Each structure stands twice: as structure tokens, then as C-alpha cells.
Amino acid sequence: MDIQSLKVACSSCNLRELCLPMGLSAPEMVRLEDVVSNRRRVKRGAALFTIGEPFTALYAVRSGFFKTCVTSIDGRDQVTGFQMMGEIIGMDGIVHDQHACDAVALEDAEVCVLPFDKIEQLSREFSALQHHVHKIMSREIVRDQSVMLLLGTMRAEERLAAFLLNLVQRLHARGFSQSELVLRMTREEIGSYLGMKLETVSRTFSRFMDDDIIEVKQRYVLIKDTQGLEALANPHAAAGNAKAERNISAS
Template identity: 75%
Template sequence: MTPQAIKVACSNCNLRELCMPMDLSVGDLGRLDELVATRRKIRRGAPLFSNGERFTALYAIRTGFFKTCIATEDGRDQVTGFQMAGEIIGLDGIVGDHHTCDAVALEDAEVCVLPFDRIEELSREVPALQSHVHKIMSREIVREHGVMLLLGSMRAEERLATFLLNLVQRLHARGFSQSELVLRMTREEIGSYLGLKLETVSRAFSKFAEEGLVEVKQRHVRILDTDALRAVVAPHEAGAALKRCA
């Protein structure tokens, strides 16, 4: 969809503390307001960017959920991550000036467009912005390490428990419940991300429900026993790694 030419003021955005540096001077904050010139609305199922597309900007998610995925040799879509409001997406394009994955909206969404050449220019003048971009990139590295540990050492129930705990923690940081969430992704997409078959994900959900750890009503999930769910993954470093990068 064509970007809407609307002025966006970061200083007045309720997600600023999640996607922009904190403790900026009034002058520096005013300069950051100049960084975001447009917003884009993305309909559910539509791509924000696609593999091979020229990289020009990072995107701060204002509303909605996204998944990133790559096409495997046999034609399947491998989900590599889920992103939500307050997070920055598009870092994959920095290294080669082209995006290396698809970013698809899981629901109607809106993003703030951050032209990367402008980010580089302002980073030289506002050190806090440069530091913040480095922290975002570092967080993505830590997240990838956590996923590698998760896929390499965890059983199915441990993978799903880690995923749910990480997701609800990220949502809570945005003002949502500590124990309830609505899954914007399908169980098949969760399985793709966790390296599990759809049937295995469904069995793990059923097991958690039978043991009184969660209550599941279609895509609505309520965590009934957070401590017990944490105990499922407590022995593994992967759970801690994903927690650190939330």
C-alpha cells in the first residue's frame, strides 16, 4: 500500500519508550521527530517487504503483528520470527542492501517508516540514536541464539512453554495482561517457528490444558499456572536467553 504522507511525532507516541531511545534532550527528541515522515498501513496477509526487495528503511511497528519467513528449497515457508507493536523490523536488509526474508502482516497493521540513510545521518549527530540501533541489533542476535538453543535442546512441550512465556512477557511490556493473550499466528505457524509439526503443537497445547497449566479457547490462551509453565523450561538456558531478549 502506498505510504500515507502524514507527519508522525515520536515525542507524542505511547510506544516511544519501546522503539526509540530514552532520556533524550528536548532538542534531540525534536530531531527524532523529523526522522519519521510517513506511516504505512498493511492489510492482513499483505507483505511489508519481500525477499530480494531493495532495502531502504527500518520499520517501527505501531499496531499489529507480523511474521518473518523464508522460502525453503521444497517450497515451504519457514517462519523465522514474530514481531509486534513497539518493535523494529527490517534489520535483515542492512548487510546486503536487500531484504533476505518476507515480512507479512498477521492482522491489519500500521508501521512508521524510518529511512535508513536518515538514521545513519542522525546517528552521527545524536549518539543516543546510534547506541539504540546497536542495542536493537544486539537484541536480535541474542534472540537468534535463544531460538537456536531452543530448537537444538528442547522437547516439544519445553519449546511451546518457552514460546508462550516469551510472548506474554513481550505483550505485558506493552500494557497487556500477564496471563492472557490472543494468538495472532496459527498453530501451523507456531510449529514452523519452533521446528514442530502441527499435530505436535496441538498435542502440547492439549497436554498443558489437561495439566491445568493453560486454558485454550481457539486462539485465546490464558495461563493458569505461570510457575508450573516456567518449571517446564527451567533447566534450559534457552528459556533464559529468550527471556533476556524480550
């Protein structure tokens, strides 16, 4: 890893609205920029941090993609999440002062280092920053609950549809297309995250293509029928909407 001691200008970063709180005054922003004093570059396949490593900082992803994973009892890697630019990773280490997962770069990446002790100190002084940290923690809890819902109640088609929709929505919030994406993770990694075998992931992608919902060329995915994908991800809502439309037509 190459650590650069470069000044990170948070106020001019195009990801500011995604990873920093709104409403900080100019003096508060200057103090925050003093804390975020360096960036770290992580090569594809390298770990930003590993299980058991002492927890010292949070990391704002500036570019690239990461996966977080743990090792199962039988020695397999279990993917627990995918993180992209503008998102904060490393909160798993807060509870026991050491990281509970590995964070591995899926492509060459760069992160801003946020020393946690200094962030905590500033949070006590700036209510906007404290609220933002709490908001990030809450988002992680909600995301974990969503994954449990995926694994516990959804069929394969529903899981993959929900995954693709979530991914493209997060990318769109960063200025990318609403219908196109490049998968930075392998199908095996997608399967690990969604609790699906590799063969099931490939078969489900093929089914979506046969139904003309998506187009796939290697890792490039074009969503051709967003409503169709949404109906697959949430069939109960789609059925309810169809029933409501029928009732309106009948009246």
C-alpha cells in the first residue's frame, strides 16, 4: 500500500455530499480537513484492513470498489458487502477496537483516512458531524437487515433483481447511468453475498436475459426493463399495484 501524506480538500471533493455532513461552517470544515490529512491507495486484490487488525480509522472510499468478507468455519470466504466511492467503511472495528472482517479492493482504489479518535473528538464539538456519524451507523444496521431479508425470504430471482437495482441506484446517486453498470465483482462473489451457488447466479442472469429484462456482455449490464426488474425484486408490491390498476379500470 502506498500512503500519501497529501492534503485532502474535503470542501472541493465531488463526493462531499455523499460522505460528509451538510451544514458545517467554514471554520469547522477547515478543522475537519486537518483531520482527513492523508489518502491511501490500495491495489486490486490487496486488503485495506484484515480481521483482527487494530481499529484506528474509518475510511471514505474516494475511488474504486471494495468487498468486505469473513472466513466461514469451513475456510470459505463469505462476502458481507460491497462498498463504492462516497461510502464509509471500517465501522465493524468500533465495538471491539479491532476489525471483524477483511476489506479487499476489487479494483485499484483510493480512500481518505479518518482517524477515529479525532473524528470522535470533533463529533463532540460539531453536532452536525455527530449526527452524520450516527446516520452512517444507522444505515449500516438497515443494510444488514436488508441482507438478512434477502437471504431469509427471497427466491433466487428476487435476490439478484434486488441486488442489481440497489447497485444501479447507488451508482446513479454518484452521477452514473440509471440503467447501465459494470460489475466490479465476480459472479462467484455475488453468489457468496446473496447466498446463492455460482451456477444459480449464472442461470438467473441467463433467465433475465431470455426475458429481455437485462443485456449482459461479460461484466457490462444494461437494464432494459427497470419495471420488470422491480417486479421481480418485489413481486408482492407489483401484484398489489396490478390489482389497484384493475380496480381503477373497473370503476
